[in-house]
Amino acid sequence: MTDTLPLGSTIGILGGGQLGRMLSVAASRLGYKTCIFEPGGDCPASHVANYHFQKNYDDKDALIAFAKSVDVITYEFENIPTSALDILEAHRPIRPGREALRISQDRLTEKTFLNELGLATAPFANVESAEDMIAAVSEIGAPSILKTRRFGYDGKGQARLKSAEDAETALIDMAGAPALLEGFIDFTHEVSVIAARGLSGEVACFDPGENVHEAGILRTTTVPARLSASQRTDAILLAARILNALDYVGVMGVELFVTRQGLIVNEIAPRVHNSGHWTQNGCAVDQFEQHIRAVVGLPLGDGQRHGDVVMENLIGEDMDRLPELLKTRDAAVHLYGKAQTKPGRKMGHVNHIKGKAG
Amino acid sequence: MTDTLPLGSTIGILGGGQLGRMLSVAASRLGYKTCIFEPGGDCPASHVANYHFQKNYDDKDALIAFAKSVDVITYEFENIPTSALDILEAHRPIRPGREALRISQDRLTEKTFLNELGLATAPFANVESAEDMIAAVSEIGAPSILKTRRFGYDGKGQARLKSAEDAETALIDMAGAPALLEGFIDFTHEVSVIAARGLSGEVACFDPGENVHEAGILRTTTVPARLSASQRTDAILLAARILNALDYVGVMGVELFVTRQGLIVNEIAPRVHNSGHWTQNGCAVDQFEQHIRAVVGLPLGDGQRHGDVVMENLIGEDMDRLPELLKTRDAAVHLYGKAQTKPGRKMGHVNHIKGKAG
Structure with missing residues (x-):
């Protein structure tokens, strides 16, 4: 295990939300310590991490001190300021690497990259002005969806066009931010592949899960997904192609639309992914541990599933159902330790264990 | 859920070892914070707990400050000084309660209590002097085993008597500490029941596991254990009898010898137990979460097992096998984050997931 970080080393994690929290727990399970960098106080990851740098991403001295206090740096969200990454990278390796971040931070770059790899995406057109918008609607048509190119998540920064008449309002919704008009995809369902690539280049994928969204937020992931054997193979091969092309190290979430014409890549996330939470109760090595294994240079788990699982997110008022769910x-209930329940806020998730893998 | 501690409350844990570590992780999963009290620095639980009082058990001010900073107090080991417990209990509830601690801290009290409940134990005799020893050997005979009444664990503080001639050396081994001579039990195997009792009195047991020890230290636990249906029922009923008699709140480990004459109680531990680690990968709610649920007043998981598991402890040089085990x-590998590997030291454990519950 060349280049493996010794047990007891410290993993730096950018971001202190629930993903950082579950990464910290997984790191501890493998005998590593964690240090999170997160401007907010009393954040989910701070409850279980060894250290917490409660500093801003423009605090150069804090970034340097953080980098020097850890052995490797990873992250739980992709929208990290480039200036911060530049400072951090001068001191410690960042895994997954900068290229994966650069590509996934911008929908235009991401879709272009995927197409160049030979992978199908929704048709798209760049929209940076009213003129662009007119051209884009004429090219892509409607129904379609306008999305900000950067900083979108959980359905935020998106506007639907039922017809070409919605173009103006949609553009106003973007508030001047560069956007992408995406064509409508006639898909039967959405699946995602949680794929991992180790430091020595090996790739391992978990079984694809089938995702149901509501109001742009993931509601449930069901494993196994409805996929034919050949679709399953295709999904895994295309995920591996993305990881290899990026010389990727870590876990990536790859969202796919299942259509009659084949699989279409919706988006990629260079991190552990909400649709991979089921692995906590369905696999010997879950996505969080898999990510940590990759980042510290340990061999990956093989992704083997020992049980069927339905993962259900607990969003906002879903927390009222907690007493019943605990019974x-x-x-298996997983809460994030967030002090306040708010509408649309992910408060936790439940893995319903459905027994032996089929 | 009357008397349930609100989410975000803090659970105080006495002891900072691996059990405290895994209790902290389980507490976080349910949205609670943890504060450990442990004199040692860089201890396993400190890596994942919110707070760490690194103070001694004779530091009255620290004990009061600790108690006031938490909402309820639990513990990962039973040999807590009574003086410390007195101080803590004046400020916050201790769960499991004092009676369970009093009984399990002394082998004589424990065996007497069990016999009074109508449960079989090995024959025993109190040994506080050379005269006691002569009387004990004449009553119990040999082979037998002399054990210190207090502070024994993992086979420490024990001396075997192959014949009556070993009596003198055995007594010297006790170094003047009050001891108990226990008669030899002709058992086929050892099992343990990890039982839990909630704040409102409900009892839930995990499936009994079969334990194999080496040099006095638990080596493996296999679930399911070799037990007939009626033995399984007996095991669960007797565990419930113990918990109810103590008005117990939390998880208890009950070690049983399986003999041709029935089940004999070896010892009880008023805490999560090494032989219950398999539940982390075999149950929706593991023993650590079960203990936290009891302590904070949440409903218990039902103990349902969804898979067969062989738990193997990683002791001392077993860590050399880590690269192979990770592959x-x-x-499922669980490490404790201990800085130094020492012979006989529990460094972690592995749950080998054997598939669907049979």
């Missing part, structure tokens, strides 16, 4: 047989 | 399919 539900085979329900 | 083993269906092996």
Whole structure:
């Protein structure tokens, strides 16, 4: 295990939300310590991390001190300021690497990269002005969806066009931010592949999960997904192609639309992914541990699933159902320790364990 | 859920070892914070707990400050000084309660309590002097085993008597500490029941596991254990009898010898137990979460097992096998973050997931 970080080393994590929290727990399970960098106080990851740099991303001295206090740096969200990454990278390796971040931070770059790899995406057109918008609508048509190129998540920064008449309002919704008009995809369902690539280049994928969204937020992931054997193979091969092309190290979430014409890549996330939470109760090595293994240079788990799982997000008022869920047989509850319940806020998730893998 | 501690409350844990570590992780999963009290620095639990009082058990001010900073107090080991417990209990509830601690801290009290409940134990005799020893050997005979009444663990503070001639050396081994001579039990195997009792009195047991010890230290726990249906029922009923008699709140480990004459109680531990680690990968709610649920007043998980598991402790040089274990399919590795590997030291454990519950 050349280049493996010794046990007891410290993993720096940018971001202190629930993904950082579950990464910290997984790191501890493998005997590593964690240090998070997160401007907010009392954040989910701070409850279980060894150290917390509660500093801003424009605080150069803090970034340097953070980098020097850890052995490797990873992250739980992709929208990290480039200036901060430049400072950090001068001191410690960042895994997954900068190229994956650069590509996934911008929808235009991402879709272009995927197409160049030979992977299908929704048709798209760049929209930076009213003129662009007119050209884009004439090219892509409607129904379609206008999305900000950067900083979108959980359905935020998106506007639907039912017809060409919605173009103006949609553009106003973007508030001047560069955007992408994406054509409508006639898909039967959405699946995602949680794929990992190790420091020595090996790739391992978890079984694809089937995702259901509501109001742009993931509601449930069901494993196994409805996929034919050949679709399953295709999904895994295309995920591997993306990881290899990026010389990627870590876990990536790859969202796919299942259509009659084949699989279409919706988007990629260079991090552990909400649709991979089921692995906590369905696999010997879950996505969080898999990511940590990759980042510290340990061999990956093989992704083997020992049980079927339905993962359900607990969003906002879903927390009212907690007393009942805690009494539900085979329900594994995972809460994020967020002080306030707000509408649309991810407060936790439940893995309903459905028994032996089929 | 009357008397349930609100989410975000802080659970105080006495002791900072691996059990405290895994209790902290389980507490976080349910949205609670943890504060450990442990004199040692860089201890396993400190890596994942919110707060760490690195103070001694004779530091009255620190104990009061600790108690006031938490909402309820639990513990990962039973040999807590009574003086410390007195101080803590004046400020916050201690769960499991004092009676369970009093009984399990002394082998004589424990065996007497069990016999009074109508439960079988090995024959025993109190040994506080050379005269006691002569009387004990004449009553109990040999082979037998002399054990210190207090502070024994993992086979420490024990001396075997192959014949009556070993009596003198055995007594010297006790170094003047009050001891108990226990008669030899002709058992086929040892099992343990990890039982839990909630704040409102409900009892839930995990499936009994079969334990194999080496040099007095637990080596493996295999689930399911070799037990007939009626033995399984007996095991669960007797565990429940113990918990109810103590008005117990939390998880208890009950070690049983399986003999032709029935089940004999070896010892009880008023805490999460090494032989319950398999539940982390075999149950929706593991023993650590079960303990936290009891302590904060949440409903218990039902103990349902969704898979068969063989738990193997990683002791001392077993850590040399780590590279191989990390590559083993269906092996879930749990390390404790201890800085130094020492012979006989528990460094971690592996749950080998054997598939669907049979």
